[in-house]
Amino acid sequence: MVRPGGRSARVQESVHAAVRDLIAEAGRDALTVPQVAARAGVTPSTVYRRWGDLQELLSDVAVERLRPEAPPEDHGSLAEDLTAWTELFLDEMSSPAGRAYIRDALLGDPDGSNAGQCSAYAADQVEAVLARAAARGEAAPSAEAVMDRVVAPIMYRILFRPDGLDAAYARRLAAEVLA
Amino acid sequence: MVRPGGRSARVQESVHAAVRDLIAEAGRDALTVPQVAARAGVTPSTVYRRWGDLQELLSDVAVERLRPEAPPEDHGSLAEDLTAWTELFLDEMSSPAGRAYIRDALLGDPDGSNAGQCSAYAADQVEAVLARAAARGEAAPSAEAVMDRVVAPIMYRILFRPDGLDAAYARRLAAEVLA
DNA sequence: CTCCTTAACGCAACATGTTTGCTTTAAGCG
């Protein structure tokens, strides 16, 4: 029997909130399960039983924070929509907080489902931009092409080459995939 | 004073070997610092002092295993060289062992230097292929273009979308960057 | 509304992993 509501839900929310608070206060490195549990008003064994370890818990919280809050803005044309979205995406993801969340999401993710979720969030945003272009009658690349040529290079550089990431790079990637 | 040789070197080699052996025997999940230390004939405190924690140690070992063993083969033309190298790269990296090493390398890497090293290995291989093309007088894309359009999509999919990775995809990426 | 069933939590004892002060060894240099 699955129990998505009631006490279980309160515990989950309380623990997630404790993680967010403690990261903001003391930084991610100072985080331990017993601390989180104490702040959440819960025993450590509860956290260990539900999440397994600190990494999986952080991964959960990270995916939650990486979910886009709003659909991409409408600027009137595909070129402008995609450029603006790419700049925003790079900006959010390459910030220290963004990098940390990406790493956390990848980290505590034995089966890859959390990472898959992150990718799906980006894909949804891209598809929204492309769908709007199609509705306007504009020619547009496939979502796969945008993932391979815009999203992938950005994420690769964030993870493997933390330098040379700026708005100009975002604009160049967007322009190239539309060419 | 840095002491790259002598006892320190023996300890490092012994610990690395212990990690490789234990991963092969019992799997990465069953790995603990005390176990590794015991197998290496070393005390746990030595490992903690040199590497900090298990993740950094695994990251070290992973980078070592991700170093290419040989320069890319010469097939006579840029198209063949790049296609063959891309197929090999995808094959190695997307294998279960390859994925695990990539994750480990990213994981225990506070300052990103290990991840940067992995990227540098790939960049070196790509540059070798392109340099050979230039020596033949062939027109070739920049190394940056190959990193963005071949290496990045492969790594992105390995990390975030573990499906649909096959030799055909590798060939397509290579062909597109040459077009 | 009340009574079951049982998933999820709390508690406490336990096992394991991590840190640290101090001592000992041996690498590299004069």
Place this chain on the structure above:
DNA sequence: CGCTTAAAGCAAACATGTTGCGTTAAGGAG
């Protein structure tokens, strides 16, 4: 050959992770 000191060993203190068992309360049946 002897000094200096980085790095390793040792052992005890400490923190974290694990588990069995009793208790609580969600969600459904009567």
